[in-house]
Amino acid sequence: MIAVDPRLSVAPMLDYTDRHARYLLRLLTRHTTLYTEMVVDQALLRGDPQRFLAFDDSEHPLVLQLGGSDPVSLAQAAQQGAAYGYDQINLNLGCPSARVKAGRFGASLMAEPAHVADLFAAMQQAVDVEVTLKCRIGIDELDSWDHFAGFVQTAAAAGCKTFIVHARKAWLNGLSPKQNRSVPPLNYEFVYRLKRENPQLTIIINGGLDTLSAAATQSEKVDGVMIGRAAYHDPWMLTAADRLLYGDDHPLPTRKEVLEQYIDYMAARIDEGVPLRMMTRHLIGFYQGAPGAKRWRRCLAEEVGRHGDLDMLCQAAAQMELQAA
Ligand SMILES: Cc1cc2nc3c(=O)[nH]c(=O)nc-3n(C[C@H](O)[C@H](O)[C@H](O)COP(=O)(O)O)c2cc1C
Numbered sequence: 183m184i185a186v187d188p189r190l191s192v193a194p195m196l197d198y199t200d201r202h203a204r205y206l207l208r209l210l211t212r213h214t215t216l217y218t219e220m221v222v223d224q225a226l227l228r229g230d231p232q233r234f235l236a237f238d239d240s241e242h243p244l245v246l247q248l249g250g251s252d253p254v255s256l257a258q259a260a261q262q263g264a265a266y267g268y269d270q271i272n273l274n275l276g277c278p279s280a281r282v283k284a285g286r287f288g289a290s291l292m293a294e295p296a297h298v299a300d301l302f303a304a305m306q307q308a309v310d311v312e313v314t315l316k317c318r319i320g321i322d323e324l325d326s327w328d329h330f331a332g333f334v335q336t337a338a339a340a341g342c343k344t345f346i347v348h349a350r351k352a353w354l355n356g357l358s359p360k361q362n363r364s365v366p367p368l369n370y371e372f373v374y375r376l377k378r379e380n381p382q383l384t385i386i387i388n389g390g391l392d393t394l395s396a397a398a399t400q401s402e403k404v405d406g407v408m409i410g411r412a413a414y415h416d417p418w419m420l421t422a423a424d425r426l427l428y429g430d431d432h433p434l435p436t437r438k439e440v441l442e443q444y445i446d447y448m449a450a451r452i453d454e455g456v457p458l459r460m461m462t463r464h465l466i467g468f469y470q471g472a473p474g475a476k477r478w479r480r481c482l483a484e485e486v487g488r489h490g491d492l493d494m495l496c497q498a499a500a501q502m503e504l505q506a507a
Pocket of ligand 1: 197389408
């Protein structure tokens with residue numbers, strides 16, 4: 183088990199933070215905490231654990247995010263995650279999709295603080311690693327400070343010490359998951375106040391923080407920052423994280439070096455039967471902001487993504503390097 187430093191993390195993102203994306207992200211930053219996509223407890227318990235839980239050793243510090251609403255199955259799923267070697271287990275209380283709502287989990291659980299406390303207690307009792315909660319500041323009409331503070335108090339009374347807060351409420355009726363990540367306004371003040379009034383808790387802020395300098399400015403008010411979409415659109419920005427947020431001055435890799443290592447990784451996975459496009463899709467934003475980025479994106483999405491092989495990818499990368507020289 184590796185200690186999880188709260189200062190910076192890349193958010194759990196369905197369809198993005200799979201093991202290939204995390205392998206790539208770890209080549210860019212040694213210290214940033216990485217999260218899995220949300221894994222639904224029932225799917226894990228009924229399915230092939232290897233498919234949901236396998237990861238490369240380099241991915242630590244690594245958190246498994248679970249979704250569910252039954253204490254017994256969440257505890258079992260947490261146990262499986264801990265046995266696989268995850269450094270922390272996180273429960274999703276922020277996802278607003280219709281599927282999640284029907285299953286009485288994700289953000290809808292913010293209406294049931296006592297149930298969340300039971301879920302947390304069952305999970306934490308089942309494992310030695312820390313269990314944490316990722317929530318919103320409210321849902322629907324339950325968006326007052328008192329509701330949010332009471333929700334956190336109830337979970338904290340059950341023993342939860344770390345809260346990751348997406349600093350906007352979710353509308354469960356009427357907004358799509360995508361809209362729920364941008365339409366409800368951000369309210370960082372609720373998160374700062376939570377930390378001020380509960381200095382003993384570890385509070386990580388999430389939502390709309392899309393540069394490392396924005397993340398660094400949060401350190402006086404909260405214990406850490408979680409970045410989602412910006413890390414997806416421009417993963418290269420994470421190369422500055424070790425120096426800026428952790429004071430680790432190790433020499434930075436070049437894009438060429440990182441690509442070479444990721445290409446070796448992809449070659450090994452192809453031999454195991456993983457389709458190339460499942461891995462190259464994580465490279466689409468790799469040259470964000472660099473000359474030729476648009477051509478790179480098009481080449482990956484259209485040529486390499488659809489019919490390509492690794493040679494085609496190497497040629498595209500060589501062209502980018504020529505352009506940068
Ligand atoms: C494509 C996508 C998938 C997401 N999947 C999850 C998920 O599985 N679990 C979760 O807790 N949040 C999920 N989120 C929400 C993010 O973790 C994060 O809370 C949100 O994007 C706000 O952070 P940002 O403004 O830095 O992107 C997802 C977000 C995106 C864009």
